Amino acid sequence: VRKRKRYRKPYPGESEGIVEEMRFVAMRLRTPSPSGEEEEEKGEVDSGEESWRPSVEGFVKYLVDSKLVFDTVERIVDESSDVAYVYFRKSGLERSASISKDLEWFKEQNIAIPEPSSPGITYADYLNELAESSAPSFLCHFYNIYFAHINGGIPIGRKVCEKLFEGRELEFYKWDSDVQLLLKDVREKLNKLGEHWSREEKNRCLREAAKSFRYSGRLIRLIIL
Template sequence: MPEAGSGGFVDELSRASIKLHTREQARGGEKEAERPEERRLGKWEPTIDGYLKFLVDSKLVFDTLEKITQMAAFPSYVELRDTGLERSGKLAEDLVWFRERGYAIPNPCDPGVTYARFLEGLSENNPHRFICHFYNIYFAHSAGGRMIGKMVAEKLLDKKELEFYKWEDDLKRLLQYVKDKLNHVSQSWTREEKDHCLDETERSFKYSGDILRLILI
C-alpha cells in the first residue's frame, strides 16, 4: 500500500519523467537541449504541414492506446478504460476541421506507425512497461502538450483552440482519477516490476519525441 499522504507509484513515474526533461523545458529537468523540440517553446518555428503530421500520428497512437485498453490482454488494462482522458475522438474532430478548410490530411508516417506497433507488441507481453507509456503519453499531453497547442494556435491558427486540448470534465479531477487508477494497478507489483516500468521512461520519451519533432518539419 502507498504510504499515507504519498502519491504512490505515480510519484515515482513523475520523478522519472521530470529528470528526462531538459533544463529549458521544466524545473528539475536534467538534460541539455540537443534537438529543436527540446528547446523552449518560444524558440519553435512550427509549420502547418508538420503540425498536421503530428496530429495524424498522435491520433494513431491514441487510437492504439484505446484499443489496447478495450481489448485488455491483461486485467489491469480494464482499469484504464474510459477515463475521460481519451483523445482519439477529439483528434478526429480536429482533422475534420482542417479538411473542411481545404487542408490535405496526410497518412500516418514512420514515427507514429512505429510507436503504435511497438505499443501493441509491448502491451501483449509486458504490462508493467506498457503502463509507463500509458502514463507518459496521457500526462505529457495534459501538461506540456497543452502549452504546445497554445503556441501553435497563436502562431498558425489565429488562436483557434483545437478539440485535442479540451476535456469534457475538469482536467485536474480527471488526472487525479487516473493517478488513483494507476496507483491501484501498481499496488501489487514487486519492486522489480516497478523498476521495469520506470526503466521504460527513456524509451517513451524517445518515441514521443520523434512524433513531436514532426511539428517543426
C-alpha cells in the same frame, strides 16, 4: 552470532506509489548532463521565438501521428482481456475522437491530410508489443502519453494555434470536465494497481519512462518539420 537483517533502500518516491517513482525518474532525466544527451531523452522542442517556427503541414502531421498513437492505446485498453487494463477504460482522457474532429476541420479548409509517418507508426508498433509482453511497461507509456499531452502538449498546441490558426481552439485540447481531476483519477488507479506489482515489475515500468519521453518528443518535433 545472529546475522543482522539487511533492509533494501527504498526507491525515491516508493512510499507514495509507482507514479511518484516515475516522477523521480523524469526529474533525473531532466538533469543536464555534460554530453547534453538528456535533450534527446526528454524529446523536448525549444520553444524560443527565434528557433521555433511551426508549420501547418508539420502540425497536421503531428495530429495524424498522435491520432495513431491514441487510437492504439485506447484500443488496447478497450479490447484487451488483461485485467490490469480494465481499470483504465472510459477514463475520460481519451483523445482519438477529438483529433478526428480536428482533422475533419482541416479537410474542410482544403488542407491535405497525410498518412501516418514513421514516428507514429514506430511508437504504435512498440505499444502493441509492450501491451502483449508487460502490463507495467505498457502502463508507464499509457500514463505518460496523457500526462505529457496535458502538461506539455496543451501549451505547445495553443501556441501553434495562435501562430497559425488565428487562435482557434482545437478539440484535441478540450475536455468536457476538469482534465486534472481525470488525470488524478488515473494516477490513483495506477498507484493502487502498482501496489500488487513485484519490485521487478515496478522496475520494468520505470525503465520505460525514458522511452516514453523519447517517443513523445519525436511526435512533437513533427510540428516544426
